[in-house]
Amino acid sequence: MSQRPLSPHLGVYKFTYTMSLSILHRVTGVATTVGFVTFAWWLMALASGPEAYAAAMRCLSSPLAKLLLVGFTFSFVYHFCNGIRHLVWDTGRGLERAQARRSGALVIVAAVLLTALVVWLGCAALASGAP
Amino acid sequence: MSLRTPLGKVLGSGSAGEGTTHWWVQRVTAIALIPLTLWFAVSILRKPLQSHEAMSGWLGHPWVAVFTILLAITLAWHSWLGVQVVIEDYVHAKGAKTGLLLLSTFVHFAAAVAAVFAVVILAVS
Numbered sequence: 001m002s003q004r005p006l007s008p009h010l011g012v013y014k015f016t017y018t019m020s021l022s023i024l025h026r027v028t029g030v031a032t033t034v035g036f037v038t039f040a041w042w043l044m045a046l047a048s049g050p051e052a053y054a055a056a057m058r059c060l061s062s063p064l065a066k067l068l069l070v071g072f073t074f075s076f077v078y079h080f081c082n083g084i085r086h087l088v089w090d091t092g093r094g095l096e097r098a099q100a101r102r103s104g105a106l107v108i109v110a111a112v113l114l115t116a117l118v119v120w121l122g123c124a125a126l127a128s129g130a131p
Numbered sequence: 132m133s134l135r136t137p138l139g140k141v142l143g144s145g146s147a148g149e150g151t152t153h154w155w156v157q158r159v160t161a162i163a164l165i166p167l168t169l170w171f172a173v174s175i176l177r178k179p180l181q182s183h184e185a186m187s188g189w190l191g192h193p194w195v196a197v198f199t200i201l202l203a204i205t206l207a208w209h210s211w212l213g214v215q216v217v218i219e220d221y222v223h224a225k226g227a228k229t230g231l232l233l234l235s236t237f238v239h240f241a242a243a244v245a246a247v248f249a250v251v252i253l254a255v256s
Binding site for chain 2: 026029030032033036037039040041043044046047049050053054057076080083084086087090118121122125126127128129130131
């Protein structure tokens with residue numbers, strides 16, 4: 001019973017780069033979950049009043065927190081773009097090997113460019129409105 | 132009383148008895164999250180994030196509050212389903228698997244309730 005092969009038994013396949021995009025979808029999804037919990041914490045700080053919000057924003061301004069925010073941003077943006085790729089696949093389109101490789105490359109480029117854009121706009125938003 | 136035969140009721144539902152529901156809800160929430168997250172990101176990136184007054188005023192606006200609550204619930208639901216699949220696929224020890232699934236459920240519900248509660252507070256204050 002315990003000797004049965006369990007999915008996903010990935011060791012039997014030859015490695016292709018689209019496989020790393022697939023595992024990255026799961027990794028970025030889990031990272032976005034941590035981002036969502038952070039978002040809920042930030043909303044609670046906002047609802048708790050000006051002092052709690054100022055403390056939360058100080059916490060989010062540390063170098064480590066900023067690095068995490070960039071990570072959350074890339075994770076969300078990648079999961080968003082690749083998620084649309086998955087939804088297109090669900091309609092039965094784009095499943096040929098060459099198409100899947102092309103859409104994968106498109107997702108990587110879009111994710112990197114959108115992450116840069118959001119980080120740039122986010123830095124400006126984070127710097128404004130200081131009391 | 133159902134007119135379906137016992138065999139008809141179970142065919143295609145799998146051992147968990149829920150059929151394609153998990154897969155389908157993951158797609159429904161994914162589609163809903165496209166406009167919700169786009170709207171939220173485009174909006175919040177133009178706000179003065181350091182100002183408590185500006186941020187609480189914005190999130191307390193009735194329509195902003197409604198769509199932020201929809202975003203929080205949909206995001207928590209989609210995330211809960213996704214993390215469940217990841218745990219089921221990679222954690223094979225029964226105790227650790229059950230424990231992590233319980234933890235994921237508790238964290239997702241707590242985060243969703245906290246987010247919704249915070250937005251309601253901002254909307255009524």
